[in-house]
Amino acid sequence: TEHDHPDHPRFDFVVVANRLPVDRVVDGDGNASWRTSPGGLVTALEPVMRETEGAWIGWPGGTVNDIEPFDYNGTWIEPMPLSAQEVEEYYEGFSNDTLWPLYHDVIAPPSYHREWWDSYRTVNQRFAERAAQLAAHGATVWVHDYQLQLVPGILREMRPDVTIGFFNHIPFPAYGIYSQLPWRTQIIRGLLGADVIGFQRAADAGNFQRAVRRLLSYEASGTTITVPTDEDGKVTSGSRNTKRPSGPTRTVVARHYPISIDALAYERLAREPRVQERAAQIRSELGNPRTIMLGVDRLDYTKGIRHRLKAYGELLAEGRLQIEDVSLIQVASPSRERVETYKQLRDEIELTVGRINGDFGTIGHSAISYLHHGYPREEMVALFLAADIVLVTALRDGMNLVAKEYAAVRYDNDGVLVLSEFAGAADELKRALLVNPHDIEGLKDTIMTAVEMPRAERSRRMRAMRKRVMEHDVAVWSRSFLRELSPYQLSRGGTDLL
Numbered sequence: 171t172e173h174d175h176p177d178h179p180r181f182d183f184v185v186v187a188n189r190l191p192v193d194r195v196v197d198g199d200g201n202a203s204w205r206t207s208p209g210g211l212v213t214a215l216e217p218v219m220r221e222t223e224g225a226w227i228g229w230p231g232g233t234v235n236d237i238e239p240f241d242y243n244g245t246w247i248e249p250m251p252l253s254a255q256e257v258e259e260y261y262e263g264f265s266n267d268t269l270w271p272l273y274h275d276v277i278a279p280p281s282y283h284r285e286w287w288d289s290y291r292t293v294n295q296r297f298a299e300r301a302a303q304l305a306a307h308g309a310t311v312w313v314h315d316y317q318l319q320l321v322p323g324i325l326r327e328m329r330p331d332v333t334i335g336f337f338n339h340i341p342f343p344a345y346g347i348y349s350q351l352p353w354r355t356q357i358i359r360g361l362l363g364a365d366v367i368g369f370q371r372a373a374d375a376g377n378f379q380r381a382v383r384r385l386l387s388y389e390a391s392g393t394t395i396t397v398p399t400d401e402d403g404k405v406t407s408g409s410r411n412t413k414r415p416s417g418p419t420r421t422v423v424a425r426h427y428p429i430s431i432d433a434l435a436y437e438r439l440a441r442e443p444r445v446q447e448r449a450a451q452i453r454s455e456l457g458n459p460r461t462i463m464l465g466v467d468r469l470d471y472t473k474g475i476r477h478r479l480k481a482y483g484e485l486l487a488e489g490r491l492q493i494e495d496v497s498l499i500q501v502a503s504p505s506r507e508r509v510e511t512y513k514q515l516r517d518e519i520e521l522t523v524g525r526i527n528g529d530f531g532t533i534g535h536s537a538i539s540y541l542h543h544g545y546p547r548e549e550m551v552a553l554f555l556a557a558d559i560v561l562v563t564a565l566r567d568g569m570n571l572v573a574k575e576y577a578a579v580r581y582d583n584d585g586v587l588v589l590s591e592f593a594g595a596a597d598e599l600k601r602a603l604l605v606n607p608h609d610i611e612g613l614k615d616t617i618m619t620a621v622e623m624p625r626a627e628r629s630r631r632m633r634a635m636r637k638r639v640m641e642h643d644v645a646v647w648s649r650s651f652l653r654e655l656s657p658y659q660l661s662r663g664g665t666d667l668l
């Protein structure tokens with residue numbers, strides 16, 4: 171870390187993400203304190219942050235705008251305030267009601283509003299300016315996710331000396347869908363300010379490259395894109411969009427780096443006696459049914475919760491499942507609750523849960539335990555240990571870490587994972603029972619296959635999935651991404667982080 175002025179610390183490594191790695195908690199007396207967020211990105215970057223004494227720029231949530239930057243276990247926390255209007259237009263609007271549904275294959279219709287776009291640009295500009303202030307000469311800046319796609323382009327203009335990585339945590343859609351976006355060219359140009367653009371799946375990287383070819387006619391082959399620049403290496407905004415540029419160019423890498431989890435930490439928790447006792451308690455409180463199924467999702471329309479409930483309800487109605495033998499736990503953690511599509515989804519799901527419980531439940535057995543809460547990791551691990559089957563039926567999902575968490579937890583090599591082929595995790599967890607969640611009959615048959623699967627086959631499949639997850643954990647992910655940045659760092663005389 172370079173401290174050239176006490177008020178303006180500078181860092182060799184700067185993370186830019188919509189969310190901070192810490193959550194602000196206010197106690198009964200109104201005192202605020204900070205606690206590590208449960209998210210995967212936080213654990214992924216923790217070792218790098220510690221070694222490099224890096225900084226993290228992000229929104230602290232809410233609209234409190236006078237939070238001073240501070241040090242948190244060796245990470246410099248730089249809170250980026252949002253006004254109430256920006257929360258509405260940049261976060262709830264453009265990020266979560268335009269880009270989110272568009273990038274998830276328009277499962278819900280995206281809304282296009284020019285005011286939201288203006289707010290998105292303003293907020294991205296502010297994030298980029300802050301990153302430019304905090305980055306030391308030759309630093310590395312790692313920008314995350316769909317909320318901040320303009321940051322690489324803006325930052326590249328301000329700071330040609332820094333190395334910029336961007337990782338997209340959600341899918342990148344096919345061009346036929348992406349091309350709906352009125353600001354499709356600006357977003358692509360924004361991303362191309364990065365040196366390395368990471369995606370979850372090979373298909374996402376391919377979709378991005380096709381968008382670049384269609385919109386800008388740049389050459390993209392293999393994992394590299396050739397971007398014409400002006401003399402100082404900045405992105406040209408002009409029309410010199412030729413396939414074989416005669417002037418200076420820079421090379422951008424666009425490829426997949428599937429994200430993962432801190433797998434060993436999950437396994438360790440699963441081995442704790444108190445967690446196992448809690449799992450046994452969960453089973454017995456449900457009346458020790460033969461089969462416990464579990465769904466764990468943010469309450470989001472991309473997760474296919476309705477499809478899952480439909481299949482489950484029909485299996486009960488047709489008598490293929492008996493209420494005494496089975497129980498479904500559905501954890502649906504509250505998310506983006508002020509966005510209309512999410513409100514509607516919650517109503518629909520709660521209506522369906524009520525109907526299924528009313529139609530099939532008895533005094534002693536309810537069909538679904540529906541929990542509209544978030545839980546600490548330890549409770550989640552106990553749930554995974556208690557579950558014979560985990561249902562991941564996303565209609566579209568960048569990766570889906572629940573699938574990987576289940577595999578990490580089941581060191582007993584038991585349990586069946588039903589996994590949507592539309593989740594990024596399906597590219598890696600090939601021994602899950604893969605399903606098309608739109609095909610309700612197919613989903614029902616797959617659930618029955620899971621219910622009836624013999625122990626030996628469960629074990630073979632879980633062993634293969636665990637091997638993948640334990641060997642490709644989140645440390646492997648962040649290292650492979652950062653390794654891709656090192657030639658850029660070297661060519662600029664910057665700091666190699668690894």
Ligand code: G6P
Pocket residue numbers: 188189315339340505506
């Ligand atoms: C997804 C996105 C993240 C986001 C998270 C929670 O995983 O990729 O960027 O932080 O959902 O959503 P929220 O809107 O609460 O940040």
